[in-house]
Amino acid sequence: MSVAKIVELVGSSPNSWKEAAQNTVTEAMKTIRGIHGIEIKDKTATIDQTTGKINQYRAAVKLSFGVEH
Amino acid sequence: MSVAKIVELVGSSPNSWKEAAQNTVTEAMKTIRGIHGIEIKDKTATIDQTTGKINQYRAAVKLSFGVEH
């Protein structure tokens, strides 16, 4: 059986990086069991070129989970 | 003609790092066209030594823009 060593996901939110991180975890928990922690690796954003406002906050999130090898 | 390869700016806000990032983009768009994304490089803050509260949130923001070379 193969076991996960590193899983890093990118999630997003129109509101904040904090919500982007939560969304990533919510999505990941649909398929990965035992996630007990996360680490934020990168924070990026896309810009609405008309208004100059950040319109999507994106967080690259590294998951920690229970399976060890 | 010379073209920009890397531009990294530091912006600030009295309220949050998120607002500091937005302020940096708003400022940068006055002189740079075609900014489509940002990456947060460093987050620092200054401390009010009387109250012990963070009084200025600062974000070093790396800009991505359209001109390629």
Next chain:
Amino acid sequence: MSVAKIVELVGSSPNSWKEAAQNTVTEAMKTIRGIHGIEIKDKTATIDQTTGKINQYRAAVKLSFGVEH
């Protein structure tokens, strides 16, 4: 007399990384004088495995203070 060169603390908050950073500074100022700035080094979080929600935001904060050597 020995002088501090690097001090890095980890603080937490149930609400946000921003509050975790502030809590770390508040705690540190009880024993260290002259803290004038901070730098966020790592942001992690723990997950409530029943709800899938982030239940503790943690920030590793590097302190800058006045004593020089």
Next chain:
Amino acid sequence: MSVAKIVELVGSSPNSWKEAAQNTVTEAMKTIRGIHGIEIKDKTATIDQTTGKINQYRAAVKLSFGVEH
């Protein structure tokens, strides 16, 4: 929707590192669609202390797949 950025798995085989890599891919394809390539990151092995023979070949395999972000 969150998208995978990095997925690195560890698979094993009693016979060879080559088979360990194939086993890792076979296992991963049960849950991840669109894997088109792999990169071998680390090769380790465990030793049978009675015979001194390698009894398990393990390969850490980084997956490349189609979803881009």
Next chain:
Amino acid sequence: MSVAKIVELVGSSPNSWKEAAQNTVTEAMKTIRGIHGIEIKDKTATIDQTTGKINQYRAAVKLSFGVEH
């Protein structure tokens, strides 16, 4: 107000890397005040495939300027 932390530009010349560096500075001074020094980061060139001659010298130039933060 946001302040520049790092600005790196790429300039070119048909004659030499030295001229490419000077052209980059000349161009940059149209919009950035207070440039007092440069550092050459990369030197590349493109090749005319018919003659095999370097036909464009390019220099990536990191600017140092007065505004500090």
Next chain:
Amino acid sequence: MSVAKIVELVGSSPNSWKEAAQNTVTEAMKTIRGIHGIEIKDKTATIDQTTGKINQYRAAVKLSFGVEH
């Protein structure tokens, strides 16, 4: 006269990384004299998406050869 400092080639095989390395050397010896050793730098593979089997083993091979400078 210009002399080679680093030459790194990528070769492949449908059967194994070992054969991919040998194929790279065989190919390289058609144009480079005095190859006395190799170092494996990266091992990758492509996956047949129908069968889930590795269908091409690829090895990036750094050549060592006699000419010194």
Next chain:
Amino acid sequence: MSVAKIVELVGSSPNSWKEAAQNTVTEAMKTIRGIHGIEIKDKTATIDQTTGKINQYRAAVKLSFGVEH
């Protein structure tokens, strides 16, 4: 409650780097409980410009202590 992650101190002695390390620990134990080990990170010295003799030995010492997070 915030917990220390890294504490690195610089201590000195007029006699030796060994004594500088001991002095650093002695000083640190006045305010930090549970120090069980140290690691020497840097050794520097200042020179008496009249005699050319080292007049102060300085050691940057990283502390390991019991509180874990």
Next chain:
Amino acid sequence: MSVAKIVELVGSSPNSWKEAAQNTVTEAMKTIRGIHGIEIKDKTATIDQTTGKINQYRAAVKLSFGVEH
């Protein structure tokens, strides 16, 4: 008593890198007790200049063993 922290050996085989790794372990177990695992660090080979064939596979193998310090 001094204890081993890192031991890295280079072994070889005329047939394959897998056999070179096994040969290294076999040799090491004559003098080191408690080897429970290995990690392959580098794979090199020497070339027979007449035939262009790899004639010696060499593996640099880092040993993991029980004694801790």
Next chain:
Amino acid sequence: MSVAKIVELVGSSPNSWKEAAQNTVTEAMKTIRGIHGIEIKDKTATIDQTTGKINQYRAAVKLSFGVEH
């Protein structure tokens, strides 16, 4: 078929580093097709010990060429 991934050559000139770079390209084009660019990696020189003058300019040049893998 194996394809080149990295080729780095060292060329020289008695007159300048610019000419050393051109000489390297000229030499390389005798055997490598489709070179479209170069990057200067290192610049060294040898010194005439009698006169103290640089007598050979040497440039390590990394080639970019069309074949992709």
Next chain:
Amino acid sequence: MSVAKIVELVGSSPNSWKEAAQNTVTEAMKTIRGIHGIEIKDKTATIDQTTGKINQYRAAVKLSFGVEH
């Protein structure tokens, strides 16, 4: 035959790092022939928590010896 590439040992002394280094060499020479030099990699110490004194000096020592490969 497999040959040693890197051997790094940790030795200790109740008196000084210098003696810890000598002890490491003395111990190593019981099983390794031809040690001609050492390099100090890390210096650590353990602290007597009652007295606050360093009670064990430890040196990680990398050995250089004659067998080459």
Next chain:
Amino acid sequence: MSVAKIVELVGSSPNSWKEAAQNTVTEAMKTIRGIHGIEIKDKTATIDQTTGKINQYRAAVKLSFGVEH
């Protein structure tokens, strides 16, 4: 007797980086014997703020010389 391991000097010229390198060697040969080669480490320049022209070319030059240790 102590022997030089690394000597890196910064020289300058109003005309070119090539001349700055030569000036550095000329200066160094007044006190160091046996310099047989140099390596250019950094190239910087200062800018005349009135004219926008490079007015001083500076080269950090690492010296290679005969004494070995």
Next chain:
Amino acid sequence: MSVAKIVELVGSSPNSWKEAAQNTVTEAMKTIRGIHGIEIKDKTATIDQTTGKINQYRAAVKLSFGVEH
């Protein structure tokens, strides 16, 4: 005029690394003015193969001195 940027010397002593550092400074002060500090970069030693004793302590010492550029 060229100015020193980095000078690193290796000195030795039959007795201790501390004395090796002092000897390096004493030697350096014969030709370099204004040395105000040192940093120890590497500590090595040679071994007497008959007795197994360290017979020469060597310290690579990086000098700090007044001339700035």
